[in-house]
Amino acid sequence: MILEVKALTRHFGGVRALDGVDFHLDRGELVGIIGPNGSGKTTLFNVVTGIYRPDHGTVALEGEGIAGWPPHEITRRGIVRTFQNIRLFRDLTVMDNVRVAHHPHVKYPLVSALCRTPAFYREERQVRKEVESFLEIFSLQDRRKELARNLPYGDQRKLEIARALASRPKILLLDEPAAGMNPSEVGKLMEFILRIRERFSLTVMLIEHQMRLVMGICERLIVMDFGQVIARGLPSEIQRDPRVVEAYLGEEVPHEFGP
């Protein structure tokens, strides 16, 4: 078990965005979270990655409690995410976007950067090489000098994942990676997610509305509604679960209203 979340709760005023969420991730798993809009999926990501503090509950990464830690500490421990509404550094080049992710691992001190000592040059050259080979995996190497804002939408999604992976995480959280993609792009994305999981030996958790992607690659599903986990299991089980159908489609209409 790499990540264990217990009784996670977060209120916003009177709204219980998360209401006692429990789940765990095993090493190397690919788990999907589904649920209607406003069911707390993104809030869950925000609490796990430290953007919001939880009101109650625990988050344990490899046995270490990280609930309420600041986001940068959680990233350094190995949980990294992408955002539903792509958050790239828009005025930086593709290369610099990825290079920012190296910062937690930077070895030369600030003085060394200001004086441009040999240590600075050595590390910067090495980082450039790493980033270039990294961009090749994502076939973004030809666009490395372009500003992130000028990339086509699909490449922006890819770049965001590339940037996340460059910080060398153990767990990757993807928030609606297929949003706005057409069916053939979704197909490519599915392959891509499986490939990077293999290559970087990742544990992946993703929020997604496109059932084709969720049912196609997720090994396990967690269904949320009103801030609670209402069902969990294999994709084939979830599809037939009456509680899930109810959450998505509403209760069955009593017969007296029928013809």
Added chain:
Amino acid sequence: METLKNIGKALFPFAVIAGGMAALTGRDLLNPYWVQIFQLACVVAVSALGLNLIYGFTGLFSLGHAAFFGVGAYTSALVMKMYVGAYGDEAFLPSQAAFLGSLAAGGGAAALLACLVGLPTLRLTSDYLGIATLGFGVIMKVLFDNADSVLPQLGGARGMTGIVKMTSVPWVALFLVAAVIIVRNLVHSSYGRALISIREDEIAASTMGIDTFRYKVLGFTAGCAFAGVAGGLYAHLYTFLHPSNFDFFKSFDVLMIVVLGGLGNMSGTLVASFGWIFLLEGLRVALPPEYIELRWVAIPLLLIATMLLRPQGLFGFREFPFLRSKVYR
């Protein structure tokens, strides 16, 4: 090897500026008045580079830059006055060393106050820093106005007099070159990318493992230290300090220079600083005396025109070749 080459590259522009100005004045091609204006432009450029680091690169909106400039000016002037009072300013080398020390004290005092203002407010979003620095500017103006009741040497509302003239062309050239190199080297390093990523998207930066609070404090403090050093140079250039030189409106002057030159653009800041100062002084010569206040119409018009025609600033994303990063191009 690279280090030696870099030292050479840094000394070269310094020698060109200092030597060039000496040659021009030596042959009477430039009268002392314009030399002084040139020095002022260098001082303003150092201060504006500091604000560009704060607002242009780190994305923190500060409205109190002139107050930090003033803190540096008064601190440096006071330190130098104490030195002169104790040892006199006759001996060349010791007095120059003392001047350097007083500039460091000015920069340090500004940085210390920036830390005190920044630590509580930088945990919030950037808007709060704008309000806090605005308030800080007003408070400092009141303090400068009444400083003589604590330390009579500071002069209060009557202004501080009797400052030794220490600032010279080599000094301003040295600090301008140093400021440019520091900002350039910072911006093109991993630390600079951390600052810029905060400007671009603070939440994304924090989820990329960057301690955003720490780097906001770093960027703000460093930028204010620039203002403090520039203030010290200013004090020993005009040898007279008045609180009205450091009020809220002066903060706007620097802000306008930075915005005109382009946020996050070093070349633009340099050109805009010199353009701004020389335009103000040039119009003073060009306009007939009774119309001299029209300068304050010309400048806003220029600002409006720039914002309409080049909202990204004079240079946009382009930089002078010596300001580009060769490490990763």
